[in-house]
């Protein structure tokens with residue numbers, strides 16, 4: 001699988017489910033100071049998940065498309081924001097993986113010009129990803145940056161473990177891939193996007209994906225980076241930004257044979273193989289390089305990896 005959108009921490013050991021994950025939470029029992037996020041209640045049902053379309057990314061396991069049934073569940077309208085994650089950190093003093101690791105991956109054009117030269121390119125073959133010391137959720141572009149000016153943007157630089165910790169604190173959990181795709185489709189089946197098959201409307205993408213030439217020539221007037229989580233129109237179920245903006249961690253272990261091996265009712269990838277599933281694509285996705293901003297597209301990363309284009313949405 002191409003790693004264009006998902007740089008990995010190198011040398012990290014996969015952690016088995018249940019140990020490195022929920023078991024490691026440094027969240028004092030009973031500490032929760034804010035109400036859980038407002039969730040959309042969805043009835044569940046049977047839908048066509050995945051695609052056999054020509055634009056599926058070979059090797060990702062987007063198909064074979066199949067009928068999948070999901071039980072009723074609830075899911076957030078938007079990804080977790082900096083403000084929401086800040087409430088969690090203030091209540092629990094939780095320290096994220098990126099803070100412990102001392103660095104995180106930032107797309108180079110998100111950095112101020114003077115910082116680009118000193119940042120080291122850290123991913124072989126993907127020179128646009130740089131490892132920035134002390135970049136983390138509170139300092140998305142490293143020292144000197146902060147989230148005070150973007151409380152409603154998606155929290156980024158959060159690992160799968162960090163997402164799990166937030167979920168445990170807020171009484172939620174990550175959606176499964178099946179729940180994610182069911183919710184993201186918003187009642188529409190067989191299309192690339194929740195609004196249909198066409199990315200563009202009046203020549204502009206209908207979601208926050210790369211505009212211009214990837215990776216060095218963004219379109220005039222578009223800044224590479226996330227936008228506020230409720231930007232644009234909601235889908236048929238009331239979810240915002242399911243395509244583009246930031247990747248969203250899911251509960252599953254990722255496997256390319258997911259559609260061939262998991263149950264048809266409430267499927268879940270359970271084989272601990274080192275990488276957790278992510279859905280939705282990010283602001284870095286572009287047809288010329290990676291079209292994983294489609295509803296059926298899949299990606300994955302090691303559960304301690306963090307980057308400036310990965311966040312999460314909660315479910316219950």
Ligand SMILES: [Cu+2]
Nearest residue numbers: 005285290292
């Ligand atoms: Cu992509």
